[in-house]
Amino acid sequence: MDITHLETLIENDHLEEIKALLTQKPELAAQTTSHQISPVLLACYYKKQEIANVIAEFVQELNIFEACAIGKFDDVTLLIFKDPQSINSYSVDGFTPLGLACYFGHEDIARFLVLKGAEVNVPSKNGFNVFPIHSAVAANNFNITKMLLDAGAYPNVCQKSGVAPLHSAAQLGNIELIILLLEHGAEVYLRMEGGKLPADLAEDKGFHEIAEILMPED
Incomplete structure (x- = not known):
């Protein structure tokens, strides 16, 4: 019951109630949630950094x-x-x-x-077959993506459903990231399951100029 309550508080962004609960029951910070991960990781996945930091204060290590x-x-x-x-x-x-x-x-x-x-x-x-470069591009992070590519990360690896880094960058509309990937050998003709190219995803999001750049030549 207590760990479920903590999960609900994390999900609903109730920071002060989380502090109060963990002050009373600090052991909850180290328990496993229903998602089979720790409360700290759960808060991170919910993109609630402040809450993750608070919970971490109650974790011994x-x-x-x-x-x-x-x-x-x-x-x-x-x-x-x-x-x-x-x-x-x-x-x-x-x-x-x-x-x-x-x-x-x-x-x-x-x-x-x-x-x-x-x-x-x-x-x-x-x-899910997610590589670090998929995570870096999904985070829209140019610097980390560049660092990975410079360290030898493959630009055309595909995660589940055939999604390559260029697909994600195209969907985000990040031209700097797209150029970076292309400069490191990303292929414009890779198709996801269902057949969509990076250009198609850019077009779907309204990034028409980017779609044009990414369109494979006949």
Whole structure:
């Protein structure tokens, strides 16, 4: 009941009630939610950074996945120092530390992980086949995407449903990101399941000029 209550408070952005609940029952911060992840990660996935930070204060020690998701650089460096093998491990929901750092836009952590040997070309282990570069592009983050590509990330890997990084960048309408991917060999003729090209997704979103740029030549 208590962990369910905490989940509801996180979902509904009730920060003060979360503080009160965890002050009374701090052990809840370390329990597993119904989503099979920690309350810290749940708050991160809901994009509620302030709430994630508050919950983290009640956790004795964040794990590598929580630290990467929430953006605790010092915690990440210490955890990798203590357990270097954890750098390419997988969270309960199937993501690597690098994948989480990329998705949540923590450039300093992503750079550190790559510097320390994080694999840039490994997919998530959860059926979605999400690579770090997919997460970086989904986060609309030019700097992390460039860093991954410079470190050897493949530009044409496909996640579930055949979505390549260029598909996501086209849908976002981010021309700088699109140019970056094209300069690193992204292919304009890759089709998703259902047959859509990156140009089609740009067109669907009303980015007509981008769609024109991305249209494969006959």
